[in-house]
Amino acid sequence: MAEPSHGAAIELENLTKRYPGSAQPSVDNVNMEIKAGETVVLVGPSGCGKSTTLKMINRLIEPSGGRIRIDGEDVTDIDPVRLRRKVGYAIQSCGLFPHMTVAQNIALVPRMTGWPKARIRDRVEEMLDLVGLDPGEFRDRYPRRLSGGQQQRVGVARALAADPPVLLMDEPFGAVDPITRDHLQDELIRLQHELRKTIVFVTHDFDEAIKLADRIVVLRERSHIAQFDTPEAILTSPADDFVSGFVGAGAALKRLNLTRVRDVGITGYPTVSVDDPLQVVVNKLRSSGTNEILLLDRRGRPYKWLRRGDLMRAKGSLARAGTPVHDTVTRDATLRDALEAVLTDNTGRVAVTGRHGEFTGVVDMQTLLNSVHALLDADRLEALEAQTGLEEAQEPRTSAELEGA
Template identity: 75%
Template structure:
């Protein structure tokens, strides 16, 4: 059986279409998934969010035929998955679960190489792909490739699971509450890593969660599901926050829409200041001179790989008697350019100086964002919400007035007749 065009190796992304998709289990009075029609655009992250038991995980499993639909169909890249070999289909769709699903007797490298090996890739290509995938998810290949899952933390196992799911370069990635079993700090980091990885790869991702904050942070579009997967609203996070379709959606989204929208804006979208920097290898006199000339009263010292290392202020070197080892304050927190403004605001608020260093993909220095910039953005979001709410209210009032006028004219016409 030839490989469908939409699922060929190297295809960046593919559209996923659900057409009147239904799943009914024997003996159940109601279907778990009832007549769902939904289109997920190629290259987008679509998040299915809803209460427990609404069928969102069942939808995910019907896409790769771990669960067979009772009715309707799924198309991936224009191809009906019901006509495909299910084993071959699953090899071409990445799948990450809450429990990672790594094989404990295999090394990290063997787990990642599994699908490429089954697909007949040459050994040299597989080795290179394993290294590439570990690097992509932020794990040092030298340190991690020969380790076993039992020797990894929960967050590291999930990173390896993502690397394995992406190893054969699938156009579609299914993620079923992949970060639900890790602690909040690790979960936050993994979400940030997924945002970064998606920014590089542009896969089609279908992500299941019950956490609306996670949904608005990760999703290009969100499907808010009721019981039996009835779609209450399918829209962008911004639209759902500012114009919820009904009370169910509004209640599920919760309050604080303007602050939630901080999760929709990336650090790269705001003004990142260029702080004066030097490296640990620069002469002390040059560091002195730059500190004296700095209008910010401080400089950022970078390590030998160009990563933020220490904040140095005037007087630090004098108090430390000219020794860089004892001078300044270590950089304890940074945010990547793909981080959300919410991440940046949390980092800034825990820093007494009210700023945080911004980094690139490999941790290299990219600039600094401060509390003033972030607060200005918050005010802009609040003002945008206020104006949009006013426009919506005025539009509704005009629509009601027009409707009332038309009804009155209709009644008058009837009397004349």
């Protein structure tokens, strides 16, 4: 596998977009520096200019004024087609060409760039595996035969196929259901750990911004920057009331989006396979010391939770026994995702899965509650220290202190 390129720094200097006939510019004099390899998320009210700002980076929308530099190169005046081949782009509803197969969609930019056929073929396989899709199963499918989540994965694979240093994403997960959206977000976090591209991501969902971003840009109208900082800094120290409005209530609980499942205790759990004879399953449950066991499908993915009573009623078959696993999380999921999954499955734990959905362990409710309490305690301590510091600063100084000053 070829070593992926890393990200490139992006500089926006006095970037402006004014449409003919408009009294005000849509984007007004934006200055921003994005570090190589970081994920920056633009968030703001509808119509504030965040998507326009994003599209000016690869000149899908031409700027009216200002400069764009990528890795030090001023791209404002170079051929926009050549620029777009160097910048990956993923959008809502993925934008796949319906008359092309998955492989043809992914191969589009490498083919236009002039890559050899063998290299393109290898790259398609590599990209499908990277986004968690089996090349043998998905390579020759057409987009209409894919679920919404699978289409979005292919869209990301296509955006990354030519190994660009920069990836622009315009609300790419906005059109899928909440569970699929959580898993796609986790997948993007995992990919970023591996690839370290520079990602500029637009969303209207502040919780999504907290989950994905190294830094968040909160935009006012005309893309004026209200605050550009880390998610934790924005949650704990919003710049003004406008930013506080985006944070909303429950900032402490929103910090659950800053901690990943991989950072807490993932433990093993007794499992059996759908191919195991019933007596093997019964014996495994008896020897496990638990009242429940996890049944895996033929690919090693979580399938059902089996309790002792389920096995007594199985009558020689597991087909109708047990409770289906409704939700799982990956190691890159947030504690908030895990907590929601535990409450949805109502088993007191959630199964953690790998890239292809295979079972890797569980996180239980007690572990999650301990993490929530730790976050709340940290917030209380921080608030107490801040209040103590304020009171000390306001205390009247003695004569001796004043003389010493």
